[in-house]
Amino acid sequence: MNREDFDMLKQDIIYFDNSATTFKPKSVLNAINDYYTSYTANAHRGDYKISLKVDSLYEGVRDKVKDFINAKSSKEIVFTSGTTDSLNRTVFGFAKHNLKPGDEVIITKTEHASNVLPWLELADEIGIKIKYAPLDKNLKLQASDLLKEITPKTKIVSIAHITNTIGDIRNLKEIGGRLKDKNIYFVVDAAQSAGHRKIDVQDMNIDFLAFSGHKMCGPTGIGVLYGKEELLEKTKPINYGGGMNNFFEGDGSREYRSIPTLFEAGTQNIEGVIGLGTAVDYLNRVGFDKIEEHEKELRSYLIEELSKIENIEILNKESEAGNVLFNIKDVFPQDTAIYLDNYNICVRAGNHCAKLLKDELGIKNTCRISLYLYNTKEEIDKLIQVLKNSKNIFDVVI
Amino acid sequence: MDKELKREIIIDNYQNPYNKKTIEDSSYIKINTNNESCIDDLDIYFKVENGVFADAGFNGEACAISTSATSIMLKSLINKKVDEVKELLNNYINMINEQEYDKDLLKELNVYDEIYLQPNRKNCALLPAKAVEKLLKELEHDS
Numbered sequence: 001m002n003r004e005d006f007d008m009l010k011q012d013i014i015y016f017d018n019s020a021t022t023f024k025p026k027s028v029l030n031a032i033n034d035y036y037t038s039y040t041a042n043a044h045r046g047d048y049k050i051s052l053k054v055d056s057l058y059e060g061v062r063d064k065v066k067d068f069i070n071a072k073s074s075k076e077i078v079f080t081s082g083t084t085d086s087l088n089r090t091v092f093g094f095a096k097h098n099l100k101p102g103d104e105v106i107i108t109k110t111e112h113a114s115n116v117l118p119w120l121e122l123a124d125e126i127g128i129k130i131k132y133a134p135l136d137k138n139l140k141l142q143a144s145d146l147l148k149e150i151t152p153k154t155k156i157v158s159i160a161h162i163t164n165t166i167g168d169i170r171n172l173k174e175i176g177g178r179l180k181d182k183n184i185y186f187v188v189d190a191a192q193s194a195g196h197r198k199i200d201v202q203d204m205n206i207d208f209l210a211f212s213g214h215k216m217c218g219p220t221g222i223g224v225l226y227g228k229e230e231l232l233e234k235t236k237p238i239n240y241g242g243g244m245n246n247f248f249e250g251d252g253s254r255e256y257r258s259i260p261t262l263f264e265a266g267t268q269n270i271e272g273v274i275g276l277g278t279a280v281d282y283l284n285r286v287g288f289d290k291i292e293e294h295e296k297e298l299r300s301y302l303i304e305e306l307s308k309i310e311n312i313e314i315l316n317k318e319s320e321a322g323n324v325l326f327n328i329k330d331v332f333p334q335d336t337a338i339y340l341d342n343y344n345i346c347v348r349a350g351n352h353c354a355k356l357l358k359d360e361l362g363i364k365n366t367c368r369i370s371l372y373l374y375n376t377k378e379e380i381d382k383l384i385q386v387l388k389n390s391k392n393i394f395d396v397v398i
Numbered sequence: 399m400d401k402e403l404k405r406e407i408i409i410d411n412y413q414n415p416y417n418k419k420t421i422e423d424s425s426y427i428k429i430n431t432n433n434e435s436c437i438d439d440l441d442i443y444f445k446v447e448n449g450v451f452a453d454a455g456f457n458g459e460a461c462a463i464s465t466s467a468t469s470i471m472l473k474s475l476i477n478k479k480v481d482e483v484k485e486l487l488n489n490y491i492n493m494i495n496e497q498e499y500d501k502d503l504l505k506e507l508n509v510y511d512e513i514y515l516q517p518n519r520k521n522c523a524l525l526p527a528k529a530v531e532k533l534l535k536e537l538e539h540d541s
Contacts, residue, residue, distance in 0.1 A: 334437055334461040338518070350437045364459060365437050398408050398462060 001294055002286060003374050014345045014379045019164050019192055019323050019370035021214045024279075028218060031278040032271045043270055044243055044261075054270060061277030062260070068280045069209060070200040071226055078232070078260040079273055082223035083191040084114040086210030087158075089225055089263065090187055091118035094208065094235040095156060101127030103155040108133050108141050109356040110163040115189045116356065119158065129153070132356075138318040139360055140168035143175045156185045161193035165357055165368070167321035169197070176205030185231070191215055195279075195372075196295065196321065198288040207231055213272060218279035222272025225263070232259045241265040291373050295322040298371045298380065305384045312387060315366055322371035328390055333367045336390075338397045340367075343386045404509040411466035416473045417455035426453070427536060429529045431460075436521060438464045442472070442529045446537060451475045451483060463513070463522035470506050471526035480537065487530055494523050 003009050005025040015023065041051035043058045062074045071077060080086045095105070105119055109132050119130050131154075133146040141159065150157075157179055162169050172188060179186045187208040190199055195216025201209055209226040213219055227235060237244060237256070244265040248254035256262050283291070299322050306312050306326060315325040328336050337349035348368045351358065358364045369383070421428075421443040432439045438460035445453040454472040471490070475483055490507055492499040496514050510523045 332459065332461045332465075338461075364439070394405070394409050394412075394462060398405050 001290070001373055003376075005282075006374055009374060012344055014343075014382060016369040016371065016375065016379075016383070017346045017348045018372035018375075019215070019368065020348055021220070022195060022217050022372055023374065024219065024275075025217055025282050027282055028275050028278045032219060032275045035271050035274050042267055057277070058268070058270060058273050061273045061280075064277050064280050065224055065226075068199075068284070069194075069224075069226055070202055072202065073229055075259050076226055076229050076232060078225040078227065078263045079268060079276075080210075080223045080225050080263075081221055081269065082212040082214070083112075083189060083210045084223075086208075086223050086225035087114050087187075087189060088118050089235070089238055090158075090208045090210065090227070091122050093238055093263075094227070094231060095128075095185075096122055096126060097236055098234055099126065099128050099155050102129065102153060104129045104131055104151060104153045105156040105158060106131045106133050106146065106149050106154060107158050108135060108146075108160075109360050110135065110139060110141070110166050110168075111158075111160055111356070112164055112189065112191065115158055115160060128155075133159075135360060138168075139166045139316070139357070140319065141170055143171045143178075146175060147178055150182060150184065154182075154184055156187055158187035158189070160189040160191070161199070162190075162196065162321045164192050164323070164370075165325060165366075166316045167192075167319040167323040167325075168316075169193070169320045172199075172204040172206065180205045192321065192323075195283060195291075196288075197292060201226055213276040213279060216279055217282055219272050219275035222269050222276045224276075229259070232263075235259075235263070237263050237265065239263075239265040243267070286373060294373055295371055296320075298322065298375055298377065299324065301377055302369065302371070302380050302383075305380060306387070309384070309387055311390070315361065315363075324369045324371075325366040326369070327363075327366055328387070328393070331390075331393060333365045335393065335397050336367045339390065339393045340383070340386060342396050343382070345383055345386060399508055399511075404512075407470075407506060407509045408462065408466045411469040412462040415456075415465055415469040417453075418457055418469070419455055420457045421455050426455075427533060429532050429536075431458075431464075431525050431529050436525075438522070438525055440464065440468060440525070440529070442468065442526065442533075444475075444530075444533050446480070446533075449480050451478050451480075460525065461522055463510075463519050464525040467507075467510060467523045468526040468529075470509070471530065474505065474507060475530070480534070483530065484534060487527055487534075491524065491527050494520055494527075 006023045008023040039050040039053045041054045043054045062077045065077045066074045123130050133149045136142050176186050185207045188206045190209050190211040194211035207228050211224055213222040244257050244262050246255040306314055311329040313327050333349035337347050340347050426443040426445045429442045440456050440458035440460050442456040456468050489499040489503050493511055513519055513523045
C-alpha cells in the first residue's frame with residue numbers, strides 16, 4: 001500500500017530488507033530539503049526569524065514524539081543518533097550510576113548486539129551480572145519465563161519489543177506491569193517495532209525506550225531515547241559541550257541545563273529531527289492498525305507460499321512480526337542472497353547482529369526477508385517463482 | 399578456460415572441497431577468517447616444515463566462491479617453498495584486482511580471472527589469500 005509515496009519503488013527492485021532500514025516517503029525528503037533550502041539555521045542559538053523557526057520546529061517534533069509513544073511529558077524525549085546511541089546512554093548514563101556490584105540485568109540471547117555488548121562492558125566495569133532469560137522452543141520469549149528469572153538482585157530487564165531475527169513480539173504490557181510491582185527498571189529496544197506497532201510507554205510501564213528514525217520511514221542518524229522524567233533526572237550525560245550548560249567558570253564551577261537539553265550537547269541533527277517528525281506524521285496518517293493488518297496478511301501469505309517449496313527451510317514459522325528467516329537446503333545464505341539480487345530482490349544474509357542466537361538456533365547464518373507497508377503479494381509471488389527455480393543457483397551466482 | 403569449465407571446477411571444489419576437516423595437531427598453524435564485513439567463517443590449518451608447505455586443510459562455513467577458492471588455493475600451496483607461495487599469492491591478488499599477473503603460475507586458480515565482473519564477490523575470492531598473507535606474516539614474525 002501507499003507505494004506512490006516512495007520514489008525508491010519507481011526502480012525495478014523488490015526490497016525485503018526493511019529490518020535493516022526502510023525507504024523514505026517523499027514528505028520526509030521534502031521536509032529535509034525544505035530545511036536546507038528555506039530556513040537553514042542552528043537551533044537554540046539565534047535571535048533571528050529563521051533560527052526561531054528551527055527552534056520551534058525542533059521542539060515541535062519533541063512534542064510529536066511524546067504523543068507518538070504517549071509519554072507524559074516532552075521533557076522525557078531525548079534526540080540521539082539512533083537506537084545504539086540511546087541504549088548506550090541508558091547503560092552508561094543511567095545504569096552505571098544507579099546499579100551496584102552484584103546487581104542483575106536480564107536480557108535474552110535474541111537481543112541485537114547493541115542490547116548485549118553495552119551490558120557486557122558495564123558488567124566488566126562495575127561488576128553487575130548479566131543473565132539470559134530462557135526462550136521457548138520457537139525461540140520466543142514468554143513473559144512468564146522471563147518473570148521466573150527475577151531474583152531480589154534483579155534491577156533491570158532490557159529486551160527488544162520485536163526481535164530482528166525471530167520476530168517475536170514481546171508482551172510488554174504484561175512484563176512492564178509486573179516489573180513495576182517489583183521496582184525493576186524496564187528498558188525496551190524498539191528499533192524493530194517503532195515503525196510497525198503502536199507503543200504506549202505509560203500503558204506498558206516502560207522506563208527507557210530506544211528507537212531509530214531510519215527504520216520507520218525517517219532519515220538515518222536520528223533516534224530517540226525516552227526515559228521517565230524521574231529516571232532521566234538520575235542519568236548523566238555522555239557528551240559535554242555547547243548547548244547543554246548554563247555557565248562554567250575558570251575555577252571549574254559549572255551548571256548544566258535541565259533535561260532533555262542536558263543530553264543534547266553540540267549542534268543537533270536538525271535535518272534528522274525534522275525528517276523524523278515528518279515520518280511520525282506519515283505513519284500516523286497511514287495508521288498503525290493498517291500497517292499491522294497489512295504486515296500480518298503478507299507474512300502469512302509468504303509463509304504459506306514458502307512452505308510449498310520443497311527445499312526451503314523456514315526457521316521462525318511461529319512468529320508474528322514481518323520478518324521471515326529461511327535457507328535453501330545445502331546453500332550458504334550469502335549465495336542465496338546473491339542469487340536473489342540477480343533478480344533485483346534484496347534480502348539480508350548473515351547473523352543479523354544477533355550473534356548469540358547461534359547457540360539457540362544451531363545454525364549461524366540465515367537469509368532474512370523483512371516486510372513493510374509498501375511490500376505486496378505480487379512481490380512475494382516473484383520471490384517464490386525465483387526460489388522455485390533455484391536449482392540453477394550456481395549457474396547464476398558463479 | 400571457457401566459462402562452463404570454470405564453473406565446473408568451482409562447483410566441484412565447493413561441493414567436494416580439498417581437505418575440509420578440523421585439524422587438531424599442534425604442528426599446524428590455525429588462521430581464522432572471520433570478519434565483520436562478511437559472514438564467511440573458516441578456520442584454515444597450515445603445516446610448514448623447513449620452509450615448505452607440507453600440508454593444509456580447512457573447516458567452517460562460507461559461500462561457494464570463498465569455499466572453492468580456499469580449496470583450490472590450499473591445493474596449489476602444497477609442496478611449495480615459502481618464497482614460491484609469496485609469488486603465487488601476489489599473482490593471485492593481482493589477478494583478482496585486474497592487475498598484471500602470470501597466468502601460467504596460477505594454473506587452476508585462473509578460474510577466478512573474471513571475478514572482477516562481480517565486485518561484491520572479489521572479497522570472497524580473496525578470503526584464502528588474506529589467510530595466507532596472515533600466515534606469512536606470522537612465519538616472518540616467528541623466524
